[in-house]
Amino acid sequence: LNTDGESRPNQVALDDIRALRQQIDRLESVWLDQVAAVHASGAAAGEGYATTAAFLRHVCRLSPGAARGRVDVAIQLQEHTAIAADFAAGEISYQHVKVVTDALAPMPPALRADAEPVLLEAARRHDPARVAQIARRLRHLVDPDGQGGLDERHHEQRWFEIASTFRGVGVPRGLLDAESAAIVRTAIEALSTRAGEMDPRTPAQRRADALVELAR
Numbered sequence: 001l002n003t004d005g006e007s008r009p010n011q012v013a014l015d016d017i018r019a020l021r022q023q024i025d026r027l028e029s030v031w032l033d034q035v036a037a038v039h040a041s042g043a044a045a046g047e048g049y050a051t052t053a054a055f056l057r058h059v060c061r062l063s064p065g066a067a068r069g070r071v072d073v074a075i076q077l078q079e080h081t082a083i084a085a086d087f088a089a090g091e092i093s094y095q096h097v098k099v100v101t102d103a104l105a106p107m108p109p110a111l112r113a114d115a116e117p118v119l120l121e122a123a124r125r126h127d128p129a130r131v132a133q134i135a136r137r138l139r140h141l142v143d144p145d146g147q148g149g150l151d152e153r154h155h156e157q158r159w160f161e162i163a164s165t166f167r168g169v170g171v172p173r174g175l176l177d178a179e180s181a182a183i184v185r186t187a188i189e190a191l192s193t194r195a196g197e198m199d200p201r202t203p204a205q206r207r208a209d210a211l212v213e214l215a216r
Helices: 003-041 052-059 064-077 081-088 094-104 109-125 128-142 147-156 178-191 203-215
Strands: 159-164 170-175
Touching: 003 052, 003 064, 003 081, 003 094, 052 064, 064 081, 064 094, 064 178, 081 094, 081 109, 094 109, 094 128, 094 178, 109 128, 128 178, 178 203
Parallel strands: none
Antiparallel strands: 159 170
16 A cells, blocks of 8 residues: 555645635635625615615525524624634634524623633534534523523423325424524525526425435
8 A cells, every 4th residue: 555645645635625614714704804894884775775684685695594694693793803813713614603602692791701712612622513502501501590591491392303294295393492493594594595597496495405405
């Protein structure tokens, strides 16, 4: 086995994938900075759009939920410089940022200041789903009778099934806590954009196809 000749090209490809992913996250950070600036200036309204999200839906062809989510995160990042810095460096992804900012938003300011570095460190080490679990547990520890306790109860009530009709048609049903639902919704919306102007599918059909694609 010629390790120098065979393993090195593979390693280069793996390094390229990591580097490109960081560049994508950095560009997403720059893009959200611009979204925040456009929102603060009211430039979208000046062009006839009702909201900044409406502008993103039209110009960037984002789904309504994805457009609103990015405007919300762009605004929140202006108040979280440490999170913004890691995002700009490509250390964390947009999904990490959304999970962390969503977790911090309902916390009182004093608790938020203590929780932010903990969640940011978790985001550097784990995928967004794991960070959401850590955030839920952290909120329960710092506020067991408040939002954290409610989140924990919602998480315990989670369930999912795909029932079948007599013709074999699948009917998905279930219940997810808010953070888990946000993760699933974000993933589906990322894959449910129109495939060009001639895409005949309805938004609901695109979401169904996106769910199957995620599973595939």
